[in-house]
Amino acid sequence: MISEEGDHQATTSAHRGSGRLIAGRYHLHDVLGRGGMGTVWRAHDQLLDRAVAAKELHILTHGDEEHRIRVRRAIREARAVARVSHPHVVGVHDLVESEDRLWIVMELVEGPSLSQRIAENGPLTPQHAAALGVQLLDALEAVHAAGTLHRDVKPANVLLRRDGNAVLTDFGIAALDDGEFLTTTGELVGSLEFMAPERVMGTEVGPASDLWSLGATLATVCGGQSPFRRPAHPATLHAVAYEEPVLSERLGPLYPVVEALLRKSPDDRPPAATARAALRRVAAGDTTAEPLPTPTVRVPRSSPSSADADTVTSGQERLVPARGAVPTARHTTTLKPVRELPEQSSRSGPTRVLWALVGTAVLAAGVGGGLFLTGTPPFKENSKATTASYVVKSAASWQPVTGVTVQRGDRVTVRFVSGQWTADYRNMPMTGPAGYDAATDKLFAGAVDCKIRRASPFGSLLARLTGKQGYPIHAVGRKLTFKAAGNGALELAMNDLAGSCSQDNRGTLTVKVVVTRPS
Incomplete structure (x- = not known):
């Protein structure tokens, strides 16, 4: 305080x-x-x-x-x-x-804030709001890739340059708030009506929390009213945590993506790629308004045959409907609407119940077909999953993931969440889980003996099982899924050995590990 x-x-x-x-x-x-x-x-x-x-x-x-x-x-x-x-x-x-x-x-930034722009000129059109939304989404992904959150996305914290492009500003909340930091009046720092429900409830926050605030911002600047503002602060907090948003008909084709971003559970909100595709379609003038599905049903594609002891599907898992490609954090979008082919996605039904029925049928066919192609029977419907988050240090060698155990037949998924690291902080830029590109990797040619996995670039995230028998080392990339060939402990590391090789390493990556066990 x-x-x-x-x-x-x-x-x-x-x-x-x-x-x-x-x-x-x-x-x-x-x-x-x-x-x-x-x-x-x-x-x-x-x-x-x-x-x-x-x-x-x-x-x-x-x-x-x-x-x-x-x-x-x-x-x-x-x-x-x-x-x-x-x-x-x-x-x-x-x-x-x-x-x-x-x-x-x-x-x-020589320009007004988005809240000032709305106060002076009235609500934005859906097309204009969507174009700004794409820019802010790109900005948030860059911030998340740096390993931090904004935590106070709202119209007052968006500045407009003279050319009309948006700039996300005011990271004071992100730097100072840990969920408990209060003002002198005892109120939570930030604007209550733009806080994600999980932050109001005091539960775990993440990138999806910033996307919720983006949805509330778009609803306000296009609809002309905040979807959760109430006459008193307690009522506003209650509305954010428990009530459905009050969305204006002004949103038009922007309504589905805003509704999806404002779902109470972070797991029910669309990933950034799906939200970006929907916003781009609106910004390009598409007037159709179809609901965005809940990203909960997963269908693994057929696993390619591999000489490794484990059956690997790296980056092959998709959602129903498809998520689309994962964008880079430094993607830039201008306000000028450009007609382009929309990212491929399945058409959604009128209700989530329909999606659940369709997803269940596809799940049975996809999982069964994919695993039978590898000679493995499908998991039973009552399989159990264990989930853990882990921070992988760049300056350490193999690091065991605590909280999960792996047995023969388990399906193990390692998914990149956030963070950056470098294999040489004095001379090399930061990189992500895929490691350096081919040209940058060649600059390390004199230190090739420091690599754990010669086939992968320096800086790439690696995973392996350790146990009574030897298991292959896998490159994780943004996501790795494999079927465990035996019992063991899951270990993660940067592609650079410990000791003298890693003394100039800096940074960490946060990953999510899911171990699914058939019962």
Whole structure:
């Protein structure tokens, strides 16, 4: 909780006027805006002679140990955001301590916020809102790939450049909130009507939570009203947690994707690729409005034959209907609507019940056909699954995944969730679970003996079973699924040996492991 001293000092400093020099470098001018967590100033960087925006965070850098821990967390996450180079994410230039508080120095976006734009000109058309939605979705994926969340996506935190393109800003909440950080009035930090239900309920949050807030934002700027705002805060919290959203008919073809993003359970919300495809269709002028399915029924394609002891299907699992390709985090979309072929997807039925019936039939056919092609009978319907999340360290060798056990016949899935790492932090960029591209990998030619798996590039995520017999080493990529050929422990590692080879490694990857056991 912010101390009264800190709040008073923030208010006093905000009214001292311009002319202050921060960190011996940033000269403050006028106030651009104020919020619960900070004051944003127009400033001038005297060292580089450029205009910037300086956000004065309303927390003191001194205090008790708990307070200092939160400040350190703020610094870590602000640095994570600073590593994101994306046209629709505000550029973070510097993080400094001055006048006993933290300051985040960012690029200066000369344009109104999305909330100001709506207040002055009224709601956006579905096509315009969808185009902005694609940009914000791309921005969020870049932020998630950096290993952090935004946690306060709302119209006021979206700035519009002079060309009309969107910029996601104000990462103060993401850096400072751990689910418990409160304002001086005892309220949760952030705008209640744009908080995902899991955050309101105090349960685990993740990338899907930011997508929920994006859905609430699109509903507000296109429909002209917040779908969960109520006269009092308790009523708003109740609406977010338990009530269906109030969606305007103005949404038109945007209605299905907004409805899907606002589903209460994170598991019921569409993945980013499905939401992007739907938004692109609306932005391109498609007026059809079909509901998006719930992504719960999975159908593995036929597993290719392999010389390995395990039957592997890496990246072959799909949803019914298909998700579409996984995009890169640095994907960019302009506001100009471009007619393009929509991503392939199955047509959805009028209700989720129909999807469940269709999905069950396809599941039986797909699983049975795929496994019989490999000479393995299908799993029974009452198979059991164990799920665990694990953080894989780049500077360690093989790391056992705790919380799961693997037995012969189990179906093991390792899915990349978030994070980046590098095999040489001094010279090489960050990369993801697939590792470096061929050209970059060749730069490591002199250190090829450090590879665990010669066929895979440096930096790739690897998986193996360890037990009484030897098992093959697999490249995970964004997702790996295999059938265990025996009992063992699942271990993960970066494709770089421990010891002297990994001393210059940095970063981590978060993965989700699912072990399905037939009963």
